[in-house]
Amino acid sequence: GQNIDQPTEMTATEGAIVQINCTYQTSGFNGLFWYQQHAGEAPTFLSYNVLDGLEEKGRFSSFLSRSKGYSYLLLKELQMKDSASYLCAVMDSNYQLIWGAGTKLIIKP
Amino acid sequence: IAGITQAPTSQILAAGRRMTLRCTQDMRHNAMYWYRQDLGLGLRLIHYSNTAGTTGKGEVPDGYSVSRANTDDFPLTLASAVPSQTSVYFCASVEQGARQYFGPGTRLTVT
Secondary structure, three states: OOEEEOOOEEEEEOOOOEEEEEEEEOOOOOOEEEEEEOOOOOOEEEEEEOOOEEEEEOOEEEEEEOOOOEEEEEEOOOOHHHOEEEEEEEEOOOOOEEEOOOEEEEEEO | OOOEEEEOOEEEEOOOOOEEEEEEEOOOOOEEEEEEEOOOOOOEEEEEEOOOOOOEEOOOOOOEEEOOOOOOEOOEEEOOOOHHHOEEEEEEEEOOOOOEEEOOOEEEEEO
16 A cells, blocks of 8 residues: 655654654655645645655755655744644655655744 | 635534535646545545546445536535544545645534
């Protein structure tokens, strides 16, 4: 079956760096997405990786290793507004997104 | 409108009643999706449409139906609601290259 694993919850301190991991097993691979979802709101797009390596976008970076079925989202200079759930999703061979359950990130002052 | 809208925002529905959740986008995206999101679970695909006039079943289609008469609208119907359909429902449209844009969601409670 298809499976996306990410930690349920993480806690970090304002101003620090946090890495949220995602491992996947899917039938085919056509890219990996990270979305941010604040409580009570819709998911919003953060990043897309289809090739191995690191994609940097401001305070957020996303890394992919296709051979290991692994990705991480790196958040730097954490701000209180970064408190949210972070969803990892993989596009399979049918171009459908398979979603992880999300990682709830709690930022403490 | 700009982007993707859903209606209603929230609804309490008696079991056995019929309900249609509305979704409209103005971005002219061909593909649209309906998901449900439950605590502790990832987004689960209910139905999708790759283009107007076509629809397909996702991971959890039972008890739901959709139609896609035109590019902009993609309504989701619960023919006879059951308590297990209590969830948050998100509609999404897909840009070329697979980035998904989500509507604000409908919070549905079936009693």
